[in-house]
Amino acid sequence: MAVETIQGKKTGRSSRGWNADPMLRGISLSYLGLFVALPIAALTVRACGGGIARLWVELTRPEALFSLQLTLAMAGAMIVVNVLMGTLTAWVLVRYRFPGQSVINALIDLPFAIPTVVTGLMLVMLYGPQSAVGSFLSSQGIEIIYAKPGIVLALLFVTSPFVVRAVQPVLMEMDQDMEEAAATLGASQWTVFRKVIIPSILPAVLTGAALSFSRALGEFGSVVMVAGNIPMRTQVAPVFIYGEVESDNPLGALGVSLVLLAGSLTILVLLNLLQRMGRKRDD
Numbered sequence: 001m002a003v004e005t006i007q008g009k010k011t012g013r014s015s016r017g018w019n020a021d022p023m024l025r026g027i028s029l030s031y032l033g034l035f036v037a038l039p040i041a042a043l044t045v046r047a048c049g050g051g052i053a054r055l056w057v058e059l060t061r062p063e064a065l066f067s068l069q070l071t072l073a074m075a076g077a078m079i080v081v082n083v084l085m086g087t088l089t090a091w092v093l094v095r096y097r098f099p100g101q102s103v104i105n106a107l108i109d110l111p112f113a114i115p116t117v118v119t120g121l122m123l124v125m126l127y128g129p130q131s132a133v134g135s136f137l138s139s140q141g142i143e144i145i146y147a148k149p150g151i152v153l154a155l156l157f158v159t160s161p162f163v164v165r166a167v168q169p170v171l172m173e174m175d176q177d178m179e180e181a182a183a184t185l186g187a188s189q190w191t192v193f194r195k196v197i198i199p200s201i202l203p204a205v206l207t208g209a210a211l212s213f214s215r216a217l218g219e220f221g222s223v224v225m226v227a228g229n230i231p232m233r234t235q236v237a238p239v240f241i242y243g244e245v246e247s248d249n250p251l252g253a254l255g256v257s258l259v260l261l262a263g264s265l266t267i268l269v270l271l272n273l274l275q276r277m278g279r280k281r282d283d
Contacts, residue, residue, distance in 0.1 A: 040261065043254060043257060043258065043261065044258065044261075046250075046254055047251070047254035047255060047257070047258045050251055054251065055251065055254075055255050055258075058249075058251050058252045058255040059255045059256065059259065061252070062232065063231050063232060063235070063240065064240065064252065064255065064256055066231075066232050066235070067235050067236055067237045067239070067240035067256065068237050068256065068259060070148075070151075070234070070235070070236050070237075071216075071217060071236045071237040071238075071260075074148065074151045074152055074155060074216070074236065075155065075213050075216035075217060076213075077152050078152055078155040078156050078159060078212065078213075078216055079209050079212060079213055079216075081152070081156060082156060082159055082160065082162070082163050082208075082209065082212050083163055083205055083208070083209050085160075086160065086162070086163025086164045086167065086205075086208060087163060087167050087201070087205055089108070089164050090163070090164045090167035090168040090171055091167075091171060093105055093108075093164075093168060094168060094171040094172050095171070108160070108161050108164050108165065109161050109165075111157055111158050111159075111160055111161055112161060115221065116158055116219065116220070116221030116222040117221040117222065117225060119154060119157050119158060119221070119222040119225075120154060120221060120222035120223070120224065120225025120226050121225055123144075123145070123150065123153055123154060123157070123222070123225070123226050124145055124225055124226060127144035127145050127150065127153070127226075128145050129145065144226075145226055146226070146227060146228045146230065146234060147227075147234065148227075148234065150226035150227055150234075151223055151226065151227045151234065151236060153226065154219065154222035154223050154225075154226045154227075155216045155219055155222075155223070157222065158215065158216075158219055158222055159211075159212035159215050159216055162208040162209075162211045162212040162215065163205065163208030163209060163212060164208070165208070166204045166205070166207045166208035166211070167201050167204045167205055167208060169204075170200065170201050170203075170204040171201060174197070174200055174201075178196050179192050179196055179197065182195070182196055203274065203275065206271070206274060207271060207274075207275070210267050210268070210270070210271040211271075213267060214263075214264045214267050214268065217237070217238075217260050217263055217264055218238055218260060218264070219236075219238060220238040220239065220242065223236055223238065223239060224238075224239050224242070227239070229242075229243060231243075237256050237259075237260055238260075240253075240256055241253045241256050241257055244256070
């Protein structure tokens with residue numbers, strides 16, 4: 001008995017721990033299966049239940065194709081701005097000290113806490129035709145609300161923390177000796193940034209960009225407020241899905257939902273592969 005106890009202490013596991021492992025795995029996998037895998041399977045089976053040919057007809061409708069194309073285009077525009085400004089924001093928060101920094105750092109996560117409908121309402125109050133800013137922009141021929149720029153603004157607001165929070169810890173842990181060594185050897189600040197800093201933070205930037213893109217594909221609450229529900233103009237895919245459900249056309253909604261789901265899963269799988277490749281390269 002004493003020998004077994006000592007062996008248990010050496011391995012760091014007790015017999016009770018070994019017996020509990022299958023139970024814990026079963027609970028966690030059952031939870032994921034019930035709340036993640038099962039709904040995905042139900043949507044896929046239901047979408048394909050009417051036949052691939054009919055599903056294809058629904059997906060190739062002009063309204064469905066436009067909503068998917070608009071969603072991808074707006075998410076792509078958001079990614080460009082988010083990567084540039086998110087990386088810059090993370091750099092400023094890590095490398096500089098200034099009054100109010102803690103407040104700004106706390107505000108970064110605010111979009112996670114605000115309901116998306118409230119986000120849309122705030123943008124309408126700021127850029128709507130009844131506001132001073134909106135009236136001025138309209139007089140200059142610039143439309144924000146119920147137009148594509150409003151969609152991009154809404155997506156930027158709800159996804160802004162992803163790149164910042166992905167890049168920030170990498171910059172905090174980065175050893176600045178390499179930067180100082182490169183500068184000592186005569187490298188310019190731009191060369192140091194391009195050859196030393198960018199390769200170090202690139203995996204984190206890609207992670208934040210992928211999460212932002214996946215989030216943007218399914219954004220509904222803020223977009224429906226700022227873009228409305230105008231087919232072939234500002235109707236993004238999530239709003240199209242809602243409209244199809246309201247119009248009693250579940251197959252049309254399921255088809256576009258399946259495309260968004262496949263896109264999000266593909267992005268996350270590629271992200272995991274990139275992270276594994278990065279870890280192997282570091283090892």
